[in-house]
Amino acid sequence: MIMTIINEQENAAKVQDSKSDIVLSVKGVSKKFCRDLKRSLMYGVQDITSELLGLRGKSEQLREKEFWALNNVSFELRRGEALGLVGKNGSGKSTLLRIIAGLIKPDSGCVEINGRVAPLIALGAGFNPILTGRENIYANMAILGLSKKEIDEKFDEVIEFAEIGDAIDAPVQTYSSGMAARLGFASAIHTKPDILLIDEVLSVGDAKFRAKCHRRLAQLRDRGTSFILVSHNSLSIIAVCEMAVYLSKGQMLLSGQSSFVIDKYEEDLFIDDKGNKKDKISAEFVLPDRAEPTGLQIKSLSFRDNDGNILEHLVSGKPACLNVHGYTFENLYDVNLSVIVNHLSESNEEVLVLKSSYDGQSFNLYPGKFTIQLYIPYCGLKAGVYSAKVNLSNSPYFNVLDFVESYKFVVKTVQNMNKCLYYQPRDWKLIN
Known part of the structure; x- marks a missing residue:
């Protein structure tokens, strides 16, 4: 009897640990947009009014000119895990990241977050061009949840990583795109996020800065930070992410091991909406x-x-x-x-x-x-x-x-080449 109670307690503890290990849970998230600007404004006024009056419900019906940017998407992200989002342009990847970051609200479903989220969706996009780099660091890191004392402690590290020198006290509108990118990345990673959202931003800057970014991301990963990576570079997804989600026209077509998902995604790249091959490939x-x-x-x-x-x-x-x-x-x-x-x-x-x-x-x-x-x-x-x-x-x-x-x-290929750039001829021998 005592053994039974102990086993039940151990199982309950394991379940609790498994739940606490989940840093992000996306449950049935849907989001619709309108292709017509005037109608979009009209629908927005109607929705705000209905919400204020407590009349707005979760409608599964599309109004005229509306379309589903996301439709019933669900997945979980665990601590220290890297998840890749793949899909053609317009599949809903960036919309999903913006919902997770809290920039927009879903029409239905919910997002549960356990920890701090740092979005690297567009480096420097949130900067005020009139403010100096120094002022923007404080503003951005405060938005990401840090107190002034915490920002003061990390400020020198941010400046050192960004490598923008005396320009830190110049207005951001005088910065080059590369300088703004370095400052945006440095601000985000020094918040010690639990979840890092990365949307094709690591292709900016020079080679030296990109290598520095990748080294810092690896360090964050070792400390338990979870990633969601959006990239059209399949090799990047496979190299960084164990798991992947494949989106198409707002629908989640497939989720699982990144190599398996990428194979399906690349196969579909050359198939049109009717299931026919867009580019005829003849022997x-x-x-x-x-x-x-x-x-x-x-x-x-x-x-x-x-x-x-x-x-x-x-x-x-x-x-x-x-x-x-x-x-x-x-x-x-x-x-x-x-x-x-x-x-x-x-x-x-x-x-x-x-x-x-x-x-x-x-x-x-x-x-x-x-x-x-x-x-x-x-x-x-x-x-x-x-x-x-x-x-x-x-x-x-x-x-x-x-x-x-x-x-x-x-x-x-008939061999495992998921993380290879090319095939290397080889032979294995045991030499005594």
Whole structure:
């Protein structure tokens, strides 16, 4: 009997600890906006009046020109946990952060917060341009819940981190965007927040400042600060966040391990609202004939295996050949092949530049069909959707003979490459 009571007490304590470990609980949050400014103002007056009279209820109905920016979104964030928010533009990510930060109210649902929230939604956006940097530090940190005594104690640390020198006593309207960003970040992180909301703000400033920001965020994380990170950079989400939430048109489509959520999100990037692929990705890209062909014309592009079979997609770490088929109408000498690859899932980031001229290779072409092959012993690209710009040009003047602006292809992987920038060939051995 005594053992039973002890076990019940232990279980109750575990449940209580689990609940206290939750720093943020978003429960059925919905928010609607109006696309028409005049109607939006009219609805606002109606809602305020109804609320003052105690007549306003939680309406699930949309009025004319209204739409759901968020619709019944729920999740929890625990102490020391990092959660990524992903979704296309207009999916509701920033609206959700603003609700959590208390900048706007939800139409239904609630947000429960256990601790201090510091929003890094737009660095420096809350600054008064007429006030000096010093005055803005006190104003912003006071808004985030610090007393004047606490701000006095942290003031020198804020100044040292921001690195804006004597400009601290100049009006913020005289600051560059980088200076305002440094001051905004420094003010927010020195509040010792329990929850840090980060919305694409770490892309501002120079490389040195960004590295400094990431180091400080890692320190905060070690001390138990929880993060919600919004970024279009999938690698950042996977590297920083264990869990992720995928939003689309205000709906929460998926939540779970960040790598799993990111895979689904990137797959959907190239699917339109009707479920069709927006960008047709074919194994072989065939170009139409020109009306009056001269010089040289690229006829088709394809990736093939070592036996010459067309590959539906590339696989990280596996060999592949890029075959450029074409036709020449005259003798052409010192022809160079250039392939520039962009990662479409990473904000169109350029990830690979290959040019035969870099390797001291050029080709002499004579009238008739030709195939120039680029052999890749290992595909170093991670999983995702890519676009290659391919062109053939004359050396030494690099006169472009013909080009393909965008040849889209898919890379898949059979290994765990979630936190990798590229595939590294390797071999493991035990040496006694």
